[in-house]
Amino acid sequence: MKKPIVLLATAASAVALAAAAGVGIASADPSPTPTPSASATPQAGPSTPAKAKPSQDPAKKKHRDLAGRALHGEVTLGGKKHRVVDVQRGTVSAVSAGSVSVRSADGFDGTYVVGPKTKVRVAKKEAAIGDVAVGDHVRVVATRDGQTLTATRVVDRKG
Numbered sequence: 276m277k278k279p280i281v282l283l284a285t286a287a288s289a290v291a292l293a294a295a296a297g298v299g300i301a302s303a304d305p306s307p308t309p310t311p312s313a314s315a316t317p318q319a320g321p322s323t324p325a326k327a328k329p330s331q332d333p334a335k336k337k338h339r340d341l342a343g344r345a346l347h348g349e350v351t352l353g354g355k356k357h358r359v360v361d362v363q364r365g366t367v368s369a370v371s372a373g374s375v376s377v378r379s380a381d382g383f384d385g386t387y388v389v390g391p392k393t394k395v396r397v398a399k400k401e402a403a404i405g406d407v408a409v410g411d412h413v414r415v416v417a418t419r420d421g422q423t424l425t426a427t428r429v430v431d432r433k434g
Contacts, residue, residue, distance in 0.1 A: 346379040349419070359419040361385070367411045367431075372404060375429060377415055387417045387426040397431040407431050 347363040365379035369386075376386040389395075389404045397406045407413065407429060416428040 346381055347383050347385065361417045361419055361424055362415065363417075364414045365412070367407060367409050367413055370404065370407050370409060375404065375407065375413070375415065375426060377413060385415070385417075385424065387415055387424045387429075389426050389429070393426045393429060395429045395431070398433045402431070404429065 345362065345364065347361070347365070349359060349361050352358045352360055363377050363379060363383070363385045365377040365383075365385075367375060368378045368384065369376040372389070374386055374388055376384065378384050393404065395402045395404050395407065411431045411433060413432070414428075414430045415426050417424040417426045
C-alpha cells in the first residue's frame, strides 16, 4: 500500500523539478519569444502523445540555442569554493604547446594557458594541443585565477 504512494510522490517531485528547470532556462534567455504564425505546426500537448525524441525536448533545445549563440562570457559557479569560469567560441589566431589564442566573431580576443590537465578534443576524439591549428573553429572553457585564464577544455570542431 505504501509503495504506490512513494512512487506517486517521486513522480510528482520529478515533474516539479523538470518544470522548475525549464522555467530557469527560459528566464536565462533574454531574447523575445516569437509569436506563433497561422501556419505553425501544432505542438504536442498533454492530451497528444509526444512524437519527438527525448533530445528534442523544448527546454533542452532552448538551452542549446543559448549556448550555440554565446560567443564569450564569464560565469561564477557556487559551491564550497566559488570558481570563475570563462567560455569562448571562435577561430584560433595562435597556438603553441603552452597557450591558445582565440578570436570571436565580434572581435573579442582571448588567450588561454594550456597545461597537462587541459582536455583537448578534435573531431570528437581525444587529441593534443598540437592537433589544433590556426584557423580552426574552437570552443574553450577556462578557469580564472587572478588575471590568468587556464584552459580546462579546448574543443575543435574539425570534421
